Amino acid sequence: MNPTPGPRRLARLEHEFGDPFEPGNPLGFDRILDADEAETMFGPGEQALTEFGLNAEFVPARLGGRLDRLDDLVEIMRSVYRRDPCLGLGYGASSLIAGVNIWTAGSPRQQRSAADLLLSGGRIAVAYHELSHGNDMAETECRASLEPGRITLNGRKEVVTNIQRSEAFVLFARTAARQGARSHSQLLIDKASLDGGDFGYLPRFRTMGMRGVQLGGIEFRDCPVPDSALMGRPGSGLETALRSFQITRTTLVSMFCGVLDTGLEVALRHSTRRRLYGGPVVDMPHVRSVIAGAYADLLAADCLASVATRALHVLPGETAIYAQAVKFFVSKILIDAMNDLSEVLGAHFYVRDGEAAIFQKLLRDVQPAGFGHAARAACQVSLLSQLPLLARRGWAEPGVVPDEVFVAGRTLPALDFHALAISAAGREGLSGALTTGLAASRPGLLRPDVAEAAEFFAAEHRVLTERCRDLDVTSLGVAADPRSYDLVTRYVRVLVASACFETWRRTTAAVDTTTFTADQRWLAAVLHRLRNAAWNRPRSLPAELAEFLVEEAAHRTTARRGLGFTAQARP
Amino acid sequence: MVSADFDEAEFRVWLVERLATHLKREPAEIDVDTPLADYGVDSLYALAIVADIEDHLGIPVEATMMWDHPSVAALSSALATQIATT
Numbered sequence: 001m002n003p004t005p006g007p008r009r010l011a012r013l014e015h016e017f018g019d020p021f022e023p024g025n026p027l028g029f030d031r032i033l034d035a036d037e038a039e040t041m042f043g044p045g046e047q048a049l050t051e052f053g054l055n056a057e058f059v060p061a062r063l064g065g066r067l068d069r070l071d072d073l074v075e076i077m078r079s080v081y082r083r084d085p086c087l088g089l090g091y092g093a094s095s096l097i098a099g100v101n102i103w104t105a106g107s108p109r110q111q112r113s114a115a116d117l118l119l120s121g122g123r124i125a126v127a128y129h130e131l132s133h134g135n136d137m138a139e140t141e142c143r144a145s146l147e148p149g150r151i152t153l154n155g156r157k158e159v160v161t162n163i164q165r166s167e168a169f170v171l172f173a174r175t176a177a178r179q180g181a182r183s184h185s186q187l188l189i190d191k192a193s194l195d196g197g198d199f200g201y202l203p204r205f206r207t208m209g210m211r212g213v214q215l216g217g218i219e220f221r222d223c224p225v226p227d228s229a230l231m232g233r234p235g236s237g238l239e240t241a242l243r244s245f246q247i248t249r250t251t252l253v254s255m256f257c258g259v260l261d262t263g264l265e266v267a268l269r270h271s272t273r274r275r276l277y278g279g280p281v282v283d284m285p286h287v288r289s290v291i292a293g294a295y296a297d298l299l300a301a302d303c304l305a306s307v308a309t310r311a312l313h314v315l316p317g318e319t320a321i322y323a324q325a326v327k328f329f330v331s332k333i334l335i336d337a338m339n340d341l342s343e344v345l346g347a348h349f350y351v352r353d354g355e356a357a358i359f360q361k362l363l364r365d366v367q368p369a370g371f372g373h374a375a376r377a378a379c380q381v382s383l384l385s386q387l388p389l390l391a392r393r394g395w396a397e398p399g400v401v402p403d404e405v406f407v408a409g410r411t412l413p414a415l416d417f418h419a420l421a422i423s424a425a426g427r428e429g430l431s432g433a434l435t436t437g438l439a440a441s442r443p444g445l446l447r448p449d450v451a452e453a454a455e456f457f458a459a460e461h462r463v464l465t466e467r468c469r470d471l472d473v474t475s476l477g478v479a480a481d482p483r484s485y486d487l488v489t490r491y492v493r494v495l496v497a498s499a500c501f502e503t504w505r506r507t508t509a510a511v512d513t514t515t516f517t518a519d520q521r522w523l524a525a526v527l528h529r530l531r532n533a534a535w536n537r538p539r540s541l542p543a544e545l546a547e548f549l550v551e552e553a554a555h556r557t558t559a560r561r562g563l564g565f566t567a568q569a570r571p
Numbered sequence: 572m573v574s575a576d577f578d579e580a581e582f583r584v585w586l587v588e589r590l591a592t593h594l595k596r597e598p599a600e601i602d603v604d605t606p607l608a609d610y611g612v613d614s615l616y617a618l619a620i621v622a623d624i625e626d627h628l629g630i631p632v633e634a635t636m637m638w639d640h641p642s643v644a645a646l647s648s649a650l651a652t653q654i655a656t657t
Contacts, residue, residue, distance in 0.1 A: 138613065138614055178606060178608070179606065179608035179609060180606060180608040180614070180638065180641050181608075181614035181617060181635075181638040181641075182638050182639065182641075238614060238638075239635060239638075382615060385615055385616065385619060386619065389619060389622050389623075392626070393622075421634065422618070422634050422635065423618040423619075423621075423622075423634040425618075425621075425622045425625070425634060426622055477613070477616070
């Protein structure tokens with residue numbers, strides 16, 4: 001049976017949570033801030049998400065859940081993140097990461113039991129992290145000794161969301177002593193099977209942001225678990241992680257767009273209401289420019305993340321690249337835009353009371369976008385090592401990227417966890433799509449500023465292809481020259497420019513040209529920001545584009561609509 | 572290029588040279604039976620070198636080939652088997 005369409009589920013969630021700015025709303029910002037001050041999860045919010053059945057969004061439809069399109073999942077989760085990122089991560093995303101590992105590598109029986117647990121409102125934690133090794137998963141020390149009939153666990157996992165209050169967890173453990181990529185495995189461990197075994201929970205880790213999220217740890221001392229806990233073949237752990245993390249790295253960071261959406265709304269409300277120097281703050285040209293710039297940045301982030309999310313369905317052989325680019329680009333632009341907006345709020349971004357108080361929480365809560373689940377820097381160095389191969393293969397002869405990657409709402413192929421390639425082997429068509437799209441645009445169609453910026457990024461693509469083709473791979477590991485990291489930044493900007501240009505161009509060609517996505521001014525604004533960042537020039541938008549975006553944002557806020565491309569209706 | 576005439580010995584020499592360059596060592600220091608991880612070849616470089624092997628031999632190679640056959644000798648012999656059976 002097909003689940004209710006995503007937009008209808010989203011509308012129901014929005015309706016059940018109501019307007020978060022409304023002072024009397026029991027699920028609104030005032031109560032969310034109380035929970036943050038107490039460093040606890042927001043109980044009524046968790047209750048409401050249970051009633052909504054949020055966990056069903058993480059379970060594939062074939063197992064009785066509602067997961068069929070990742071773009072629907074992201075939209076629903078953004079709606080949670082724009083209210084309380086702690087709910088997003090601490091109620092939701094942690095079980096999602098575990099789930100994606102299980103749907104990728106679990107046996108039919110493991111998948112069934114995980115689906116049943118999630119659908120009944122249970123939690124599955126995901127225990128990968130060890131403080132000593134950070135993102136270097138291959139160095140994992142926590143050990144699972146595989147013996148006939150049973151598995152014995154030794155070692156510890158640290159800074160793991162919900163490890164104590166979950167009913168089950170996915171454990172990433174060393175299953176062979178030798179170095180290399182075949183020495184790790186995932187286990188799906190039902191907490192009930194630990195009864196009587198020697199294990200203990202570590203004290204909670206306290207944090208600057210996401211204060212409600214229950215971060216803990218677990219330590220095993222010769223703790224036995226049944227051998228049925230092993231997922232997949234012994235030694236397949238790294239492979240499973242490289243597949244499933246393409247989904248979770250792309251979608252989790254995309255969910256954080258909800259944070260900037262609220263940040264913009266707070267800045268607009270505040271600057272509209274507040275009067276200084278004889279007029280509303282929002283009328284000051286500099287304030288308008290900051291708000292417009294942050295909005296353009298939200299659109300750039302949303303666009304790249306949405307394209308990469310749909311690519312998980314359409315181009316699973318290429319998403320090993322896109323997932324890292326999304327993590328690298330989207331996390332930083334969201335954090336930077338929140339910092340920019342704090343200037344508009346002045347002292348009010350610092351104050352923990354009043355109507356703007358949610359901003360200081362979101363400014364803290366957005367930080368894990370840059371390091372949680374994978375660090376930006378780890379994604380950057382991984383992309384760096386792939387540049388020569390990309391230059392020789394995917395950039396020299398780009399593959400075709402179909403319309404449904406760019407045009408929202410098209411039918412997507414079913415998500416196939418096994419089709420995700422652990423390495424793109426240098427093949428990706430997105431960065432080259434701009435060059436093809438530009439050549440296919442009829443003269444006069446493009447605004448002069450768009451045409452000029454598009455030419456610039458098409459030229460960047462050619463320059464990078466030449467420059468990276470023969471890069472010395474020996475110097476591209478973690479010990480790489482810091483100057484070569486700049487090549488990744490330049491490459492990812494081309495990817496973003498291409499995602500935005502083609503989203504505009506293909507949407508304009510395919511659908512009603514009155515939609516916001518088909519309006520060339522957002523594209524002009526995004527390309528202006530990207531391009532001036534590339535040249536280290538001021539990124540303030542020209543007045544015409546700043547006015548367009550501020551008016552659009554103000555209009556959406558008044559009309560109770562979201563700021564993304566979907567302009568989702570809100571209570 | 573069709574690689575029916577795969578020369579395993581020649582391939583080993585080529586691969587050892589590539590690895591030696593990557594690892595900043597002399598080719599003579601690389602023992603063909605020692606797991607490459609012991610020399611500091613990480614899992615991501617192991618994926619990248621597979622693509623180089625594809626370009627060098629002109630045949631498709633599984634991305635995880637070097638994960639599963641982690642020494643020069645094991646990899647060469649697995650490739651010889653793959654080429655002989657396809």
